[in-house]
Structures are given as structure tokens and as C-alpha cells.
Amino acid sequence: KAGVTQTPRYLIKTRGQQVTLSCSPISGHRSVSWYQQTPGQGLQFLFEYFSETQRNKGNFPGRFSGRQFSNSRSEMNVSTLELGDSALYLCASSIRTSGTFEQFFGPGTRLTVL
């Protein structure tokens, strides 16, 4: 079974631009979550999509948005980029198991904002 894929792997943008990142989950997984990691911080939860609906949202400004398509692929968008948005963005697809969710992570997209 193919794993979670994310594109692009690396991205360089300038302040004020917008960016779209893509995530393709493991086949059959309907839940996709997005996380941000900045230096010194743990993975910070951005949002989760299930069957094209946003089910949970973390504490991030409205510049961060996402969507999920009928094939479960998900995109996240960041508008009006700021220097502080430079980070590794990970997505994870999930299945429910033993009363919790087991998450499978992609390799991440490294975003640099200049």
C-alpha cells in the first residue's frame, strides 16, 4: 500500500504571497490532518478533514485554510504569508483503531518564507 504523499517537498515564497500544499492519504483513509512544526515547537495541530468536511480546527489564524476532495486528497492554503509561517507542514491520514485514531504521516513540505 502506498504511503501518504505530500507535494511539493520544498517551497520558497516571499512575504505576502499565498501558498497551496497538497496531501494524498493512504488509499481507503478518509481522515486527513495537518500539522505545523517550527523550531523548538512540537507538532501543532492545524485542522482535520473527514469526508470533505472540516471536523476539528486548531488555534491558527484564518489565513490558514484547507479543503478535502471527494477522493480524500486534501490541500491546505496559507494566504498573506508571514516570516513566521516558515515551517515544516506535515499531513497525516488516519484510521480508527482500538478506540482511538492511528495516524500515518507524510514526509512533509518544508516552506521557507523570505
Place this chain on the structure above:
Amino acid sequence: ILNVEQSPQSLHVQEGDSTNFTCSFPSSNFYALHWYRWETAKSPEALFVMTLNGDEKKKGRISATLNTKEGYSYLYIKGSQPEDSATYLCAHPHDTGNQFYFGTGTSLTVIP
């Protein structure tokens, strides 16, 4: 927001040493505790999912225990090898859903 803490932040051990590190989480409203291993330039990889107080899980030389009443989990590595070098993360879900709170991780370096 759920506070998940890990200690130590980093650890350097000699090959063959055994080591352990800690994940602390609020003991109220426990749902599950997840451990991940994250090697440089790779994706975080799930190690264990622990759901019951007193759970002990083992995978090769790595094992984990869980104490939900006092809010901690230990990860043990027996006879560390250089390939064990990675960041070890723990995570606790917000509720029964799929929103996870991660600790900042313990970075382990095993010196040959």
C-alpha cells in the same frame, strides 16, 4: 489546549547503553497515548498506541509503559544502537476524535 511534556529534551548515549524517557500528560480525561519515532528526513512512524492504565507494549528492544492515574508514560530502549538515533514523540488526543497534542520530543543520539 492539552499540555503534553517530554523529558529530557535531548539525550546522548553510547552504543549498548539502555535508556528511557518520559511523556507527561494531564491525568484527567485520558483517551490514548501514542508514541512515534521520527528519523531525520523521514516521516514520523508510529511505535505504540496505548489506551489502558498499566499497558505495557514492546517492539524489539523498545518498550513503553503507561500510568494514566498519574499521567505519564515511559519509553525504554534496551541496548541502544546507532539506528535508534531519532526524535521520539508522544501525543495525546484532545478527545475521542482525531485532534492530537504532541510533546516537543526527545532527541536521542546513539554514539557508536
